[in-house]
Amino acid sequence: MVQWAEKYRRLSKESSNGGKFITAKVExxxxxxxxxxxxxxxxMTLMACTQLLKTTxxxxxxxxxxxxxxxxxLAVLPKDDAAETFSKDRLAPMIRDTKVLLELFGxxxxxxxxxxxxxxxxxxxxxxxxxxxxxxxxxxxxxxRSLTYTPTGGQTTTVETLAVRAFSxxxxxxxxxxxxxxxxxxxxRAGSATMASGTSVDLGSAPMKKxxxxxxxxxxxxxxxxGRHLERIVRFTDAGATLVHSATxxxxxxxxxxxVRAGDxxxxxxxxxxxxxxxxxxxxxxxxLVSPTPAxxxxxxxxxxxxxxxxxGPGQLSNKIYVGWSGDALKGSVDGVxxxxxxxxxxxxxxxxxxxxxxxxxxxxxxxxRAVPTVSDYLQVLNTNYPGSILGAIAYMEGGTPGDRVxxxxxxxxxxxxxxVRTRIAINGGTVAANANQPVRWISWGY
Numbered sequence: 032m033v034q035w036a037e038k039y040r041r042l043s044k045e046s047s048n049g050g051k052f053i054t055a056k057v058e059x060x061x062x063x064x065x066x067x068x069x070x071x072x073x074x075m076t077l078m079a080c081t082q083l084l085k086t087t088x089x090x091x092x093x094x095x096x097x098x099x100x101x102x103x104x105l106a107v108l109p110k111d112d113a114a115e116t117f118s119k120d121r122l123a124p125m126i127r128d129t130k131v132l133l134e135l136f137g138x139x140x141x142x143x144x145x146x147x148x149x150x151x152x153x154x155x156x157x158x159x160x161x162x163x164x165x166x167x168x169x170x171x172x173x174x175x176r177s178l179t180y181t182p183t184g185g186q187t188t189t190v191e192t193l194a195v196r197a198f199s200x201x202x203x204x205x206x207x208x209x210x211x212x213x214x215x216x217x218x219x220r221a222g223s224a225t226m227a228s229g230t231s232v233d234l235g236s237a238p239m240k241k242x243x244x245x246x247x248x249x250x251x252x253x254x255x256x257x258g259r260h261l262e263r264i265v266r267f268t269d270a271g272a273t274l275v276h277s278a279t280x281x282x283x284x285x286x287x288x289x290x291v292r293a294g295d296x297x298x299x300x301x302x303x304x305x306x307x308x309x310x311x312x313x314x315x316x317x318x319x320l321v322s323p324t325p326a327x328x329x330x331x332x333x334x335x336x337x338x339x340x341x342x343x344g345p346g347q348l349s350n351k352i353y354v355g356w357s358g359d360a361l362k363g364s365v366d367g368v369x370x371x372x373x374x375x376x377x378x379x380x381x382x383x384x385x386x387x388x389x390x391x392x393x394x395x396x397x398x399x400x401r402a403v404p405t406v407s408d409y410l411q412v413l414n415t416n417y418p419g420s421i422l423g424a425i426a427y428m429e430g431g432t433p434g435d436r437v438x439x440x441x442x443x444x445x446x447x448x449x450x451x452v453r454t455r456i457a458i459n460g461g462t463v464a465a466n467a468n469q470p471v472r473w474i475s476w477g478y
Contacts (some may be wrong), residue, residue, distance in 0.1 A: 032064040032065060032067045032068050032091065032092065032095055032159075032210045033054050033061060033064050033065060033315075035094075035098070035099065036052045036054065036064060036091045036094075036095070037051075037052060037053065037054055037093070039094070039129055039130070039131050039132075040090075040091060040094060040129055041096065041129050041130070042087075042128070042130040043124035043125060043127070043128045043453075044124075044128070046439045052087075052091070055165070057083070057084050057087065058082040059079070059083070059084055060087060060088050060091075063075060063084070063088050064088060064091055064092070065075055066475050067088075067092045067095075068095075070326070086117075086121060089106070089421045090121060090122070090125050092124070093106075093125075093143065094125060094126075094129055094132055095197070096129050097132060097135065098132060098135065103195075105173065105195070107193075107277070108347045108395065110430040111175070114161065118161065120254030124159040124436075158312050161173045168198075168200075168201045169198045169201055170196075170197070170198055170201075171196060171197050171198060172196050172198075172204065172382055173193065173194070173195050173196070174193070174194050174196055174204070175191070175192070175193050175194075175212075176191075176192060176193070176194065176264045176340045177189055177190070177191055178190055178191075178192045178209075190211050190212070190213050191211075191212040191213060192209055192210060192211055192212060193209075193210040194206045194207075194208065194209045194210070194213055195208040203393050205220075206218075206220060207219070207220050208220070212454045219240075221239070221240035221241050221264070221385050222238070222240065222241065223239055223240075223241035223242070223243065223351035224237040224243070225242070225243045225244075226242055226243070226244055226245070227244070227245055227246055227387060228244050228245065228246045228247035228250045228252060228254065228267075228269075228272045229250060229252070229453050230250070230251060230253055230254070231252070231253060231254040231255075231256060232244055232252055232254070232255055232256065233255070233256030233257070233258065234255045234256055234258060234261065234263045234265070234301075234307075235255075235256050235257070235258020235259075235261050235263075236256060236258070236401065237300070240262065240263060240264060241263075241264045241265075241266070242263055242265050242266070242450075243265075243266050243267075243268055243273070244265060244266070244267050244268065245268045245269060245301050246268075246269050247267065247269050247270070247271050247272025247291060248269065248270070248272070248275070249271055249272075250271070250272045250274055250457075251272075251273050252272055252274050252275065252281075252344035253275045253277070253281065254281060254307070255278055255281060255299060255301070255307040256305070257301070257305040258301050258305060259301055259303050259304065259305045260301060260302070260303060261300065262297050262298070262300045262301075263298075263300075263301070263459050264296070264297075264298055265296065265297045265298075265299060266294070266295070266296050267292070267293065267294070267295045268293065268294075269293050270289075270291060270292045270293040271291065272290075272291040273288055273289070273291070274288060274289040274291065274309075275288050276289075278476070279306055280306050280307065281306075281307050281309070282306070282307070282308040282309065283309050283312070283320065284309060284311075284312050284320055285321040286321060287321075289312065289320065292314060292315055292316075293315060294315025295312070295313065295314055295315050296312075296315075297309050297311060297312045297313070298310050298311040298312075329370070333336075349460075350363075350366050351365070351366055352365055353365075354373070357372075360372040360373070360392060362374060371392075371393070372392035372393070373392070374391060374392045374393075375392070382414065383403050385400065386399070386400035386401065386414050387399060387400075387414060388413075388414045388415050390415075393478075394418075394419070395476070395477075395478050396415070396417060396476065396477055396478060397474070397475075397476050398413055398414050398415065398474070398476070399472075399473065399474045399475070400453075400472075400473055400477045401416060401429070401470060401471070401472050401473075402470070403468065403469075403470050403471070404452070404454065404467055404468070404469075404471060405467055405468060406465075406467050407453065407454045407455065407465035407466050407467045408451065408452075408453045408465075409451070409452055409455075410444075410449050410450070410451055410452075411424075411426075411449050411450055411451070411452045411473060412447050413447075413448055413450075413475060414450045416447050416448045417447040417448075417478060418447075418478070419447075419477065419478040420447060420477055420478065421445045421446060421447055421450065421475060421476075421477035421478050422477045422478070423445070423475065423476055423477075424442045424445060424450045424473060424474065424475035424476075425442060425473065425474055425475075426441075426442055426452050426471050426472065426473035426474075427440055427452060427471070427472055427473075428440050428466075428469050428470070428471055429469070429470035429471065430469065431469065434435075435458055435459045436455065436456060436457070436458050437457045438452070438454070438455075438456055438466065438469070439454070439455040439456070439457070439463065440452065440454050440455075440471060441453045441455075442473070447477070451477065452471060452473065454466045454467065454469060454471060456469075
């Protein structure tokens with residue numbers, strides 16, 4: 032800053048010390064001018080006697096940045112007439128008499144040249160503003176005006192504001208930065224840009240707060256660029272890129288790499304050294320980036336019961352097991368394979384009497400009974416018909432006289448509603464004869 036001022040700055044003839052600027056003549060200004068370009072300095076406060084150094088230091092800082100490092104510069108003065116005086120009496124003469132600045136703003140009169148900086152006040156609306164124009168086209172201004180708005184459910188409110196406005200079409204102003212002068216707060220309107228994915232995606236290379244990153248299948252992103260003190264909202268339009276975690280240069284949530292999915296969003300900030308930290312990451316489907324442990328999520332207390340672990344035992348695979356109610360029965364499946372109904376007493380149709388039956392969930396039926404036939408050949412009627420088919424039946428004779436007698440019972444002629452029973456007796460190895468009035472026990476099965 033000191034070197035620039037002594038090499039290029041020319042004090043205006045309106046000044047009491049017109050001509051080449053010499054720091055030694057106002058040595059106390061050397062420190063503040065050095066601070067202006069000192070890395071890490073973001074705020075500087077000057078307290079000095081009247082007519083000593085303050086305005087000159089401000090002029091030198093403004094001139095140096097206009098010449099060597101163009102950037103937005105906002106000068107705020109207490110009143111509109113003070114701003115007008117500074118614009119006409121200090122800023123305009125400095126540009127006129129400092130050759131490198133005059134070359135930038137043009138040879139013509141400041142307020143009619145190719146680059147213009149104009150201070151005016153619109154009487155009809157009481158709007159004070161500083162306008163910026165190039166070749167007669169207005170590109171922006173800084174305007175002070177009263178703003179009236181009605182919050183939802185509230186009352187109409189009027190506040191004094193200071194707005195930095197852009198004229199994208201050369202005519203219509205759009206607020207880019209709006210300050211509420213009643214409380215010192217500001218509202219920055221965030222623009223958006225699109226960038227291609229790559230090893231380094233320099234988020235600070237465009238003056239846009241919102242960035243859409245395109246492409247990225249197989250791309251490894253190690254950095255968001257060297258930008259310092261920035262904040263960016265990023266949206267990934269495509270899937271496949273991998274963000275690589277670094278505790279210093281690209282700090283990611285969970286301390287691990289992230290494989291990007293289409294529609295994912297993140298909020299990232301950079302520090303004074305250009306190191307980025309992703310302070311928030313949102314999956315497109317709304318699911319958590321890092322799943323909490325059951326203990327962290329409080330899953331067990333939330334269930335209200337003790338769950339059964341699936342798999343993990345000796346000889347058990349990792350297949351998913353499903354158990355659910357079909358409306359008629361409890362059913363089970365493994366992955367996509369239906370295991371059918373699960374047996375339970377609830378599903379078993381049964382009748383545990385002398386003449387009874389039980390029907391299993393699979394449809395298999397077992398029946399049993401006792402009869403005292405009055406004839407030796409008879410039809411045993413089943414307790415319930417088999418819907419499908421009888422598979423078999425056996426019978427035996429109950430009681431009888433021990434010793435020299437043999438009792439024989441056979442079954443045949445099987446049907447879904449009954450089967451034939453034949454009872455016989457042989458005494459002392461003699462002739463086999465019919466045998467009636469002897470109790471018979473039987474059992475049958477089918478489906």
